[in-house]
Amino acid sequence: MYQYIIRRTLVFIPMLFALTVIVFTLALLAPGDAFTGKSLADPNVDPEVYERQREEAGLNDAIPVQYGRWISNVAQGDFGKSLVFNGRSVSELIEARLANTLYLGLFSLFITLVVSIPIGIYSAKHPYSLLDYGATGFGFLGLAIPNFFFGLIAIYVLAIQLDWFPAQGTLDEPGMTGIEALKSRLHHMVLPGITLGLAGTATYMRYMRSEVLDVLGSDYIRTARAKGMSDRNVLYKHTLRNALIPIITLMGFEIGMLLSGAVITEQVFNYPGLGTLFLSSVVNRDFPVVMAIAMLLGILILVGNLLADIFYSIIDPRIRYD
Amino acid sequence: MAEQPVLDIDKLKTYFYLDDEKVAKAVDDVSFSVYPGETVALVGESGSGKSVTALSIMQLINKPGRIVEGTIVMNGKELLQMKPKQMTKVRGNDIAMVFQEPMTALNPVFTIGNQITEMIRKHQKSSKNQAREKAIELLKTVGIPRAEDIMNEYPHQLSGGMRQRVMIAIAISCEPALLIADEPTTALDVTIQAQILDLMADMRDKYHMSLLLITHDLGVVSEYADRVMVMYGGQIVEEGPTKELLRTTNHPYTKGLLNSLPNIDKHVDRLETIKGTVPAAFNFPKGCRFSTRCPYVMDKCLESNPEITEVGPEHYVRCYLHENGGIPNDESR
Structure with a gap:
């Protein structure tokens, strides 16, 4: 296992190298x-x-x-100095934004999982029920609506019309601390978090539904029922563990999706994260910043995939890397 | 057989309600009893309703299937009247089941030990350690070497034969009164088959269980079963003590099954077959269900389905031929 992790990490190096060449070329190709x-x-x-x-x-x-x-x-x-921000170092610029993006990403992932997994399980337990159809409809909608459009609707309805959530930023007032700051931060993350997680929620929900349905029809579930296990045990122990295996794989990719999706979502909500910095740097041809962020995203995606592989082997004993 | 039966099934009907209003009568009016300590074989082709009968007893029929009629009485308790929760106390505890596919019947993500002990703990309210000791003892009983190690291993680390032994260990862990084995050796190597069947016979004697053995292998039947029931088209077409039934076969279907077996004393170029296939369960012929394939079919057979009638001591058959003295002695068939 440790050998595998080391091997995988070593493979990162040529991949990152290739990534730098591609990003550098693309950056210089821009007029x-x-x-x-x-x-x-x-x-x-x-x-x-x-x-x-x-x-x-x-x-x-x-x-x-x-x-x-x-x-x-x-x-x-x-990573050099920014060409635009009066020579501030790139690391400094990114540091200030990275935390915001990570908070948003984790918050969004949390909402996604908390919503999609229970609904997916329910849909599988009660296929063709009203809620199942509702979830299916929501799934199509969630996948079909572009992020920025949903974000705009959310701002218009929930922020402007109803005034439940703030439409932009991260804090009510600068310089807040402690619990107040946390509350304000979470409050500000609700709309961008939901927007960012919408497509993921729809995807997980559909995956969960089909996986649970699949597992419920398998031989070992029949065995578990024949052993006299209760419905709860069959669902939450025997079914769930097996149904989660592909979800874990999906989550590895999702980490990358969240970060790239954040570029657009952060823009819509004027959220001071890596995404807004990335976009403005591209527009200003601030290549040192663009390159650094691209590298960072690349590393995060690779690490996400590695984490998925590791979790995968923990949850499924048939998978051993050696 | 003056004893009380362990299991008494009366007029069981399990139908599957398919799309476009078709009804598949997978089990249609099946009645039989299993007595303490005996081995009863349920024989028939694929699709004859054997497995659905077994799953009906366990009440593990999935949608769109449903038990529509009948009674299943186990040691005086009527199972079909039980609430789902009560039934979970019967399954595994009073009736246990071993399935056909040992490769997929165990949950791949839990250890063997976990899968045995969870059942012991559920039914016998024993502590974790007691259950563990019992599980190791059971694994030894079913002939698994290194039982302590195997407890911590996963199903994919074991061979098919070993997994079936584990399945048997699980099934007997709560000393059920009845063990249902649904083609337990079909998926195994021929050399392993006899071992597994012998093991089940041993367990039956050791724990005083009754065994309902579902198979399509008449060789297995003649060796292990006390009584045989032959199923065709969701119904029992012939039933009797093994020796009697194999000697004086009264149903053309049973006869067809026997003729299709290789015989060590007779040299033949080709084995006999029963022509055609089992009709779909939503589309049985009007009269006798075997009439479409029966070499002795008569006008009467196309009109109505014969009732099951006693033709010898404890020997029953569902065929009109017995009225004319049984199957004609016609070797050309």
Whole structure:
């Protein structure tokens, strides 16, 4: 098992390397750089000034040279300085946003699981019941509605019309502390959390329903019933453990989905997370930040998959990595 | 057989309500009794209703199936009147069952020990340690080496024969009065089959159980069963003591089954078969259900289904031929 984890982690290295090449290439393929917009916006500044800044930032060097410089800095843990935010370091910028995005992601995952798994089980226990049909309808809707659109509706109805939840931000007032801050933070996360988790909730619900139905029809469930086990025991012990196996796999992917989905959702709710930073950095051609976030997302997705594999082997004894 | 039967089934009907209003009469008017300590074999082709009969006794029929009529009396208690919760105290405790597929019958994500002890703890209210000791003892009884180690292993680590032994250990753990074995050896190697059947016969004697053995193997029947019931189309077509039934077969279907067995004394190029297949359970012929395949079919057989009648000591048959002195002695068939 430990060997497996080490092996998997070693495989990360070439994958991350490939990722940096792809992201770097894509970034440079985009027309313009961080100074293009500025020179157009203010014609009074001598273009020579920007040209000098370009030279300083090394943007005029050959592409392989730029890449080599960047990757050797990254290998030493230095992601460089932002080209836009007056030279603040990239790590500092990301640090400030990462926690917000992780809170939102975990909160969203929590809502997703708490809603989808019980409904999925109920649907499987009572197929073709009213609630099952309702859940199916909700599932289609949840998968079909784009994130940003649902977010806008949620803001319009729940924030503006009913005024139940705040429409944006993370806190009521800056500088709040303790329980008050936590409450305010959770309150602010409800709408973006639901929006972000909508598609996932629909997916898990459908998976859970079909898995539980599948397992309930299996031979070992018949055996458990023939042994005189109660319905509760059969459902929560014998069925659930087996039905959760594919859900675990799904969750590994979901971690990546949550983070990439956050880019749009955070934008809609003006939530100060990695997503908004990523988007604004792309728009401003702030490549050091874009690269760093892309790397971070890549690592998180890989770690998510590794975690799924580990959980998988814990829950299913047939899977052993050695 | 003056004793009280362990299990007494009367006019059991289990129907499956399919789409487009078809009704599959998987078990249709089946009555029989099982007496203490005896082995009764339930024989028939696939689709003849053997397994559904067994599952009906356990009340493990799933939708769209339903027991529509009949009584199942176990040691004086009427099972079909019981509430689902009471029934969970009967299942496993009074009646236990061993299934056909040992490869899939055990839950893959729990240890063998867990799957045995949960049943002992449910029915016998024993402590964790007592249940564990009992489980190890049971595993030894059914001939599993390294019983202590096996307790902590998972089903996929065992062979098919071993898993079936575990299933038997589970089934006998609460010393049920009746053990139902639904084709327990069909999925196993021939060499293992005899071991498993011998083991079940031993357990039957050791724990004074009755055994309801579901099989399609008449060789198994002749060796292990005291009495035989032959099922066809959801009904019992012939019933009798094993020796008597095998010697003086009265139903053409039973005869067909016997003829399709290889005989060590006779050299044949091809084994006999019964032509055709079992009719679908929602589409039985109007008269005798075997009439579509019976080599001796008469006009009468197409009109009405014969009643089951006694033709010898404890020997019953559902066929009009017995009125004319049994199956004609016609070797060309």
